[in-house]
Amino acid sequence: MKSSIKVLLFVTMLTLLASPAFAAKKVRWKLAMTWSSTLTPFASAPIKMAKMVEEMSGGDFTIRVEGSEKHKAALGILDMVKGGQYDIGHSASYYWKGKEMSTVFFCTVPFGMNADEQYAWFYYGGGMELMEETFAKFKVLSFPGGNSGVQMGGWFKKEINSLADLKGLKMRIPGLAGEVFAKLGVNVTNIAPGELYTSLDRGTIDALEWVGPAMDIKMGFHKIAPYYYTGWHEPATELQFIVNKRKYDRLPDNFKAILKAAMKASSMDMYIENFAGSVDAWSKMKSEYPNIKVKQFPLPVLKAMKKAADELYNSYAAKDANFKKVLESQRAYQKKAREWSTISEYNYIKMSNELKQ
Amino acid sequence: MKSSIKVLLFVTMLTLLASPAFAAKKVRWKLAMTWSSTLTPFASAPIKMAKMVEEMSGGDFTIRVEGSEKHKAALGILDMVKGGQYDIGHSASYYWKGKEMSTVFFCTVPFGMNADEQYAWFYYGGGMELMEETFAKFKVLSFPGGNSGVQMGGWFKKEINSLADLKGLKMRIPGLAGEVFAKLGVNVTNIAPGELYTSLDRGTIDALEWVGPAMDIKMGFHKIAPYYYTGWHEPATELQFIVNKRKYDRLPDNFKAILKAAMKASSMDMYIENFAGSVDAWSKMKSEYPNIKVKQFPLPVLKAMKKAADELYNSYAAKDANFKKVLESQRAYQKKAREWSTISEYNYIKMSNELKQ
CATH class of the missing domain: 3.40.190.170 (Bacterial extracellular solute-binding protein, family 7)
Structure with missing residues (x-):
């Protein structure tokens, strides 16, 4: 090979290597x-x-x-x-x-x-x-x-009418919500997702929470537990x-x-x-299982849950400086933001539903 | 210049031009x-x-x-x-x-x-x-x-207690909402944004709508019109x-x-x-002007507004096939979706506010 061609090839390679595609x-x-x-x-x-x-x-x-x-x-x-x-x-x-x-x-x-x-x-x-x-x-x-978004409070085989109905209730509910329920006497258990349906069906548990209609429908809980409680624990x-x-x-x-x-x-x-x-799944569930009852926990039960949650937060905050710092930031923001949520998004749905009555 | 160098330069240029940066x-x-x-x-x-x-x-x-x-x-x-x-x-x-x-x-x-x-x-x-x-x-x-998000219904100098209070009211409210209000006897006007404050202040208009706290606060309407109505027209x-x-x-x-x-x-x-x-602006407005009153229009007024809106939609649909097609798609979806909104996001705020009482 001629030396001029060698040089030429070498320079061409260098140029190529320096080009963006290689760089x-x-x-x-x-x-x-x-x-x-x-x-x-x-x-x-x-x-x-x-x-x-x-x-x-x-x-x-x-x-x-x-x-x-x-x-x-x-x-x-x-x-x-x-x-x-x-x-x-x-x-x-x-x-x-x-x-x-x-x-x-x-x-x-x-x-x-x-x-x-x-x-x-x-x-x-x-x-x-x-x-x-x-x-x-x-x-x-x-x-x-x-x-x-707001997760549902879960599927219950029996209606919850008072705090007494929570005592001894066997429920799958993980995390902080489980800690809150445990304080109210619920027998909180954790069960692998694949075994949840059978556990609920056979009465190993009386209730469970999962996510919301979009994900719950695949699990089939609505076929065996008619009370679908509204959310409080994972908003x-x-x-x-x-x-x-x-x-x-x-x-x-x-x-x-x-x-x-x-x-x-x-x-x-x-x-x-x-x-x-969830829009689609709820529409389908409701038409196929018209006996599903959407319920909100009674106010005294919710008040006890809220009190238990606040006690939990305060006890963690007392021993953990970062927990306290983030808790205080969220509490202050939530208080301020809830005012606007209430006037705007909440009131719009409230007003629209009143018009239908 | 030697011919080998000329060739080399030429090939180098070609290579560069073919590289991605130039391509x-x-x-x-x-x-x-x-x-x-x-x-x-x-x-x-x-x-x-x-x-x-x-x-x-x-x-x-x-x-x-x-x-x-x-x-x-x-x-x-x-x-x-x-x-x-x-x-x-x-x-x-x-x-x-x-x-x-x-x-x-x-x-x-x-x-x-x-x-x-x-x-x-x-x-x-x-x-x-x-x-x-x-x-x-x-x-x-x-x-x-x-x-x-949900826009506010606007700033009013006087409270709206009945449909009679809308008759002859001079208001800046554009678009379909203006057509709805016009059907209810409101004297609907359009005024350039830069002149809105003065018009409201001097009584050229009795009311106006803008957006919501985040954008309204810069306009200053809250200083001169104490009734802040919740939204219905731009959800x-x-x-x-x-x-x-x-x-x-x-x-x-x-x-x-x-x-x-x-x-x-x-x-x-x-x-x-x-x-x-809006969270921040509403918090600021409310603390600086505690006399601001957040109001929802009375139900009979809202019902008349809803009826006028439906009549408008139906009249447009009767003469415009694409309008009819999109209207029907939205009406069907809204009906289904509102069920889920009500159970989830709406109910969560309702429940949380009940707990505070």
Whole structure:
């Protein structure tokens, strides 16, 4: 080969290597989620998010989404993202209360804010900053990841008319809500999702809570427990994207922006998908099982639940400075925001329903 | 120059020109919005959208946002985007009712759906498809562009106790709501935003509606009209991104994906920004002007308003097939969705407020 051609080839290669296509490293991430891949609409948020990231980056940034059927560690998401086995996760912040109690506030708490109020708190009331501080010790970033809206209070085989009806009642209800019910004498148990229907059917439990019509309908509880209680314990369950901070910091700026926009847009999608799913599922349940009775717990029962919840919060706050800090931030914001929710969204539905009477 | 070096330079240039940086044309778009650049949070949606697009594309796709102070054609957005003077616009679909009556349904209508219900209709109830069909004749694409939530019924100098109090009342209230009020004997006028405060103060008008606390507080109406009526006429005003279809079709796929994600994420942001802004503004108004009275119109007045609205819809539907088609789609979805809204979000606020009593 002539030396001039050799030089030419060498320079051409150098030019190619310096060009953006070679300079921009392809990024391949893996995401682990608490849910199985078919548990929509929870799983829809990370699945749609990954699709958006791939499309927006022209395939240069891809995220492989793995459900619990693959990694077998539904409640190990925070550990796996922290440890770097996964770059990103999708879960719910209240699953980490064993590691850090204040994480419950970035998901939902009994008698807490609804979705509008909580998003306003996150983005305009200091919530995002408190969440960043709280998760810093895990070396991860946390972002809102979709919201269930107000969850239903659960399916009961018998009507609850008084506090006495709660004593000894066997119910599957996890988390803080379970702690509240336990204080009122409920025999709180935890049962694997796959065994819930049979347990309720056979009377191993008398009641259970799951999510809302969109997700409950697949479980079939409405066929065997006619009382469907309205919500009090999970008014706005915010799902969560957890990102390994070191991996995030290494992303080029445009990929950071793509990831953030995709998380936000897919979170909104999931909220709407769940709402629309509940609209359809409730309509179907009600027409196929007209004996389902929607009930609100009696006021004395609700008052006892609220008192028990406040006592719980105050006792955690007394021994945990960060819990106290976030609790106070949420309480103050909720008080202010509820005034506006009541005048606007609440009053509109109230007025519309009065017109039908 | 040696001929080998000439060849080398030539090949290097060819290689560079063929590299992605040169192949990917930079896209420069211009956006016109109905609002002035300072009319937040309406203007926030396109401003944030453009910022996201620029960041996500690494500066290869930029959108210059121009407010009404620049283009002087607040209500000419659809024409300007259709004609190609602007590539994209930000406005509200009900401004085009003079061109196509059914466009009102992609914004908001009196006694219509709230934001949750309307978003569910758009994405899971056939709304996006109906919007695409409706706007096809203008050769533009339309996308949701943020939402005001339930707007307030307006500021009144005197309390409305009966239908008789509406007769001859001079009020600024545009659109379908104005047509409804006109049927009830209200003297409906339109007045430029800059003259509203003075008109209300001097008694040229007795009442007006604007948006809600976040935007009303800057106008100062609460200082001169103590009755703040709850909403009925704009339960979920959806703003709108209008995109020139020919320009959109020419975008590379990744820029299409970037644009769509940015529109969706910035729309959600705007909804939350407005909600949070109203939370703060209402809190401030109420503490500085404790004599403000929040009122719901009396039920007989609301019933007459609802009847007038239904008559209006039916009369438009009788002479406009597309209006009829979209009306029927919304009526059916609203009926179904309202059941779920009532059980979930509405009941939660009702229950929480009962606990305080």
